[in-house]
Amino acid sequence: xxxxxxxxxxxxxxxxxxxxxxxxxHGENFAYRELGPEDGVPLxxxxxxxxxxxxxxxxxxxxxxxxxxxxxxxxxxxxxxxxSTPDTIEAxxxxxxxxxxxLGFDQxxxxxxxxxxxxxxxxxxxxxxxxxxxxxxxxxxxGGPGIDKVPALTIQAxxxxxxxxxxxxxxxxxxxxxxxxxxxxxxxxxxxxxxxDRDKDISLPAFxxxxxxxxxxxxxxxxxLSEIRQPVLVANGENDRMVPSPxxxxxxxxxxxxxxxPLYPDAGHGGIFQYHEEFVTRALGFLES
Amino acid sequence: xxxxxxxxxxxxxxxxxxxxxxxxxHGENFAYRELGPEDGVPLxxxxxxxxxxxxxxxxxxxxxxxxxxxxxxxxxxxxxxxxSTPDTIEAxxxxxxxxxxxLGFDQxxxxxxxxxxxxxxxxxxxxxxxxxxxxxxxxxxxGGPGIDKVPALTIQAxxxxxxxxxxxxxxxxxxxxxxxxxxxxxxxxxxxxxxxDRDKDISLPAFxxxxxxxxxxxxxxxxxLSEIRQPVLVANGENDRMVPSPxxxxxxxxxxxxxxxPLYPDAGHGGIFQYHEEFVTRALGFLES
Numbered sequence: 277x278x279x280x281x282x283x284x285x286x287x288x289x290x291x292x293x294x295x296x297x298x299x300x301x302h303g304e305n306f307a308y309r310e311l312g313p314e315d316g317v318p319l320x321x322x323x324x325x326x327x328x329x330x331x332x333x334x335x336x337x338x339x340x341x342x343x344x345x346x347x348x349x350x351x352x353x354x355x356x357x358x359x360s361t362p363d364t365i366e367a368x369x370x371x372x373x374x375x376x377x378x379l380g381f382d383q384x385x386x387x388x389x390x391x392x393x394x395x396x397x398x399x400x401x402x403x404x405x406x407x408x409x410x411x412x413x414x415x416x417x418x419g420g421p422g423i424d425k426v427p428a429l430t431i432q433a434x435x436x437x438x439x440x441x442x443x444x445x446x447x448x449x450x451x452x453x454x455x456x457x458x459x460x461x462x463x464x465x466x467x468x469x470x471x472x473d474r475d476k477d478i479s480l481p482a483f484x485x486x487x488x489x490x491x492x493x494x495x496x497x498x499x500x501l502s503e504i505r506q507p508v509l510v511a512n513g514e515n516d517r518m519v520p521s522p523x524x525x526x527x528x529x530x531x532x533x534x535x536x537x538p539l540y541p542d543a544g545h546g547g548i549f550q551y552h553e554e555f556v557t558r559a560l561g562f563l564e565s
Numbered sequence: 566x567x568x569x570x571x572x573x574x575x576x577x578x579x580x581x582x583x584x585x586x587x588x589x590x591h592g593e594n595f596a597y598r599e600l601g602p603e604d605g606v607p608l609x610x611x612x613x614x615x616x617x618x619x620x621x622x623x624x625x626x627x628x629x630x631x632x633x634x635x636x637x638x639x640x641x642x643x644x645x646x647x648x649s650t651p652d653t654i655e656a657x658x659x660x661x662x663x664x665x666x667x668l669g670f671d672q673x674x675x676x677x678x679x680x681x682x683x684x685x686x687x688x689x690x691x692x693x694x695x696x697x698x699x700x701x702x703x704x705x706x707x708g709g710p711g712i713d714k715v716p717a718l719t720i721q722a723x724x725x726x727x728x729x730x731x732x733x734x735x736x737x738x739x740x741x742x743x744x745x746x747x748x749x750x751x752x753x754x755x756x757x758x759x760x761x762d763r764d765k766d767i768s769l770p771a772f773x774x775x776x777x778x779x780x781x782x783x784x785x786x787x788x789x790l791s792e793i794r795q796p797v798l799v800a801n802g803e804n805d806r807m808v809p810s811p812x813x814x815x816x817x818x819x820x821x822x823x824x825x826x827p828l829y830p831d832a833g834h835g836g837i838f839q840y841h842e843e844f845v846t847r848a849l850g851f852l853e854s
Contacts, residue, residue, distance in 0.1 A: 326728065434727045435720065436769045439615065444727060480725045 291337035307356030308349035312341030321348040322392030328355030328475040333549040339556030355475040361482035369398035416523025424494030427487040449546030459550040501530040509562040513547030514539035580626035596645030597638035601630030610637040611681030617644030617764040622838040628845030644764040650771035658687035676700040705812025713783030716776040738835030748839040790819040798851040802836030803828035
């Protein structure tokens with residue numbers, strides 16, 4: 277029932293070497309990579325602001341793919357996916373559903389990171405039969421405190437990063453401590469491990485559309501999280517300055533069937549990458565329970 | 566008469582090794598580097614937006630310093646200079662005069678690039694006895710077309726540069742042609758030649774203050790360039806997208822004693838760096854005529 281009808285079977289052993297494929301969704305090509313065993317409910321990864329296929333920590337993907345079929349894809353108009361990037365989370369959620377159905381799946385699990393977590397919440401609420409379980413990392417509910425500041429914070433960090441010749445991801449995803457800086461540099465190195473067939477970077481117009489979508493999500497009226505009836509695992513670093521960590525606690529408190537991973541110490545928005553071993557173990561346990 | 570009263574004599578042979586010095590200006594320390602023979606009228610370099618001591622092309626400084634005493638300095642609150650960065654060109658001009666006088670000079674030449682060219686115009690008009698000759702590169706008059714767009718263009722290029730992992734200077738200072746890209750990469754390499762005692766990067770607040778100053782300059786009423794009575798050499802690339810090249814032609818047309826270097830072909834805002842040999846020859850000829 278969960279076997280895809282129109283995608284070749286996963287055959288590679290690591291995300292570093294996973295070929296980039298594409299599937300047509302209403303005339304647009306959505307780029308994706310998949311990895312892991314063919315059986316079981318596939319896990320769809322929903323990526324963060326500006327993220328493309330190469331922005332997933334290979335340790336997290338490989339770790340999850342050791343036991344689950346894992347599929348990462350590019351949002352419409354981002355990286356290798358064609359089309360025009362939507363400027364609302366709701367439209368991104370519709371795209372995610374179309375992509376999942378285009379691959380022939382009728383039941384999936386979701387892992388949404390940051391903006392991808394916003395998308396995951398909408399998909400889970402709108403498609404209770406399609407979505408079995410959800411993992412939300414570094415994210416928050418509509419109208420969550422500080423989320424509408426993500427665009428300004430991102431632009432500020434980008435300008436500062438350019439002036440200091442430092443990747444803005446270090447300050448946005450990691451704590452400004454010895455441990456946080458070390459974890460950030462380690463992630464940047466892991467993200468470079470794939471050297472062939474890398475994804476295209478996001479374009480400036482697509483980036484702007486996503487910024488607009490995030491600001492809107494942050495300013496939206498709080499959503500009724502009781503509409504999400506699936507089991508949800510919630511994780512984050514204890515000191516997330518992008519989507520402030522209280523949002524994670526709020527999700528865990530208001531989602532009817534949630535499990536909260538104790539907030540990762542000395543970690544921020546990229547907590548699940550910084551603690552990839554712990555996160556993978558916990559996520560697999562959650563998905564397989 | 567032009568010997569400084571309180572600065573050690575220049576002794577190094579290249580800008581790459583020039584020590585960073587500082588001089589107290591009304592309680593703030595202004596960082597500077599100097600190079601070249603002690604005699605003659607010194608040439609003060611006025612740097613561009615976000616520029617610090619390490620942003621001057623060493624080929625241009627070394628070339629000029631082969632025959633002239635050359636002094637580069639950090640604006641107030643930028644790089645190694647203490648204090649709070651002003652948000653008007655006029656205040657930067659007052660700082661430049663204070664710095665020049667603090668070094669004990671009573672006559673100097675000026676080379677202003679981009680924002681530094683705005684500053685040079687104000688200093689030249691306000692201090693007709695202090696300033697002997699002026700070189701204006703990649704710059705324009707107050708109220709010049711497109712100058713108020715420099716902040717937006719810079720931020721856009723910075724965001725895009727981060728998304729594409731490319732130094733925004735490539736798109737801001739050079740043409741998007743094979744020749745322009747090659748010249749840009751070559752400059753970025755030259756700017757890395759100095760490996761010890763590098764300057765501090767500009768801070769985000771100082772950068773913002775400069776953006777504000779540039780926007781104000783761009784929106785100011787056109788200044789009366791006939792107030793600048795000194796000989797002025799005007800240079801730029803033919804395709805400057807930061808301070809659009811027509812501004813260069815306008816300067817040459819309206820300055821009473823101007824010489825226009827034919828606009829450098831296939832070059833932009835960084836034209837004098839791209840054509841450093843030609844520029845140095847022409848600038849020395851102008852200063853020594």
